[in-house]
Amino acid sequence: MPFSSIAFSQCEALFVALVGWVPGIPGFAIRTLVYKCLFKRLSGMAWIQPGVTFVSTNRLTVGKHFGVNSGTYINAIGSLSIGDYVLIGSNVTISSGQHPIEGRMPPVFARPVIPKAIVIEDDVWIGAGAVIMPGTTLRRGTVVGANAVVTRDTEEYSVVVGAPAKKIRTRDGAP
Numbered sequence: 001m002p003f004s005s006i007a008f009s010q011c012e013a014l015f016v017a018l019v020g021w022v023p024g025i026p027g028f029a030i031r032t033l034v035y036k037c038l039f040k041r042l043s044g045m046a047w048i049q050p051g052v053t054f055v056s057t058n059r060l061t062v063g064k065h066f067g068v069n070s071g072t073y074i075n076a077i078g079s080l081s082i083g084d085y086v087l088i089g090s091n092v093t094i095s096s097g098q099h100p101i102e103g104r105m106p107p108v109f110a111r112p113v114i115p116k117a118i119v120i121e122d123d124v125w126i127g128a129g130a131v132i133m134p135g136t137t138l139r140r141g142t143v144v145g146a147n148a149v150v151t152r153d154t155e156e157y158s159v160v161v162g163a164p165a166k167k168i169r170t171r172d173g174a175p
């Protein structure tokens with residue numbers, strides 16, 4: 001790994017630790033300011049609760065009106081694009097990298113990460129405890145149920161639940 005990447009990840013870890021715990025409105029404000037410098041792009045005010053982990057933020061773009069709850073882990077190693085009006089519940093995992101698993105040697109631990117971009121379009125709500133798998137796209141308006149595991153691209157305005165996540169309905173009914 002080049003020295004510049006190591007230096008960036010160390011600075012990133014330090015800033016996430018320093019501002020990641022600050023409670024209340026000062027916490028939202030300081031995290032928005034710091035993450036506007038750290039992320040590849042953060043467009044507006046972000047409502048990031050304490051205790052959210054971000055990794056590889058130089059490959060993370062986030063739109064306007066972003067909300068994310070405590071315990072969530074977001075790793076943009078393979079690039080992650082988040083649209084406008086996206087809400088992410090607590091303890092969600094979104095990681096855009098995968099280890100190759102074929103063959104017995106070397107151990108998976110020792111294999112390099114394969115980048116697999118994740119795209120989360122506008123107006124997506126991800127319920128608590130969900131896992132968004134590498135390489136998936138959550139189309140505009142998707143709702144992901146609590147504890148779902150999203151393994152494939154979703155349809156616009158669909159509601160998906162379960163592991164693997166399946167569509168149970170659309171959001172096209174009366175509000």
Ligand SMILES: CC(C)(COP(=O)(O)OP(=O)(O)OC[C@H]1O[C@@H](n2cnc3c(N)ncnc32)[C@H](O)[C@@H]1OP(=O)(O)O)[C@@H](O)C(=O)NCCC(=O)NCCS
Nearest residue numbers: 088089090126127128143144145146147159160161162168
């Ligand atoms: C996905 C969700 C929005 C669906 O709500 P809904 O459309 O009102 O769905 P319903 O409650 O009518 O349930 C419809 C069916 O899906 C099932 N279902 C709903 N949510 C589910 C989930 N998360 N996982 C598995 N099945 C689920 C219900 O059991 C029901 O099945 P049935 O028809 O066999 O009885 C909601 O259930 C959910 O998971 N919300 C996330 C809540 C959350 O995480 N909040 C905190 C974060 S901000």
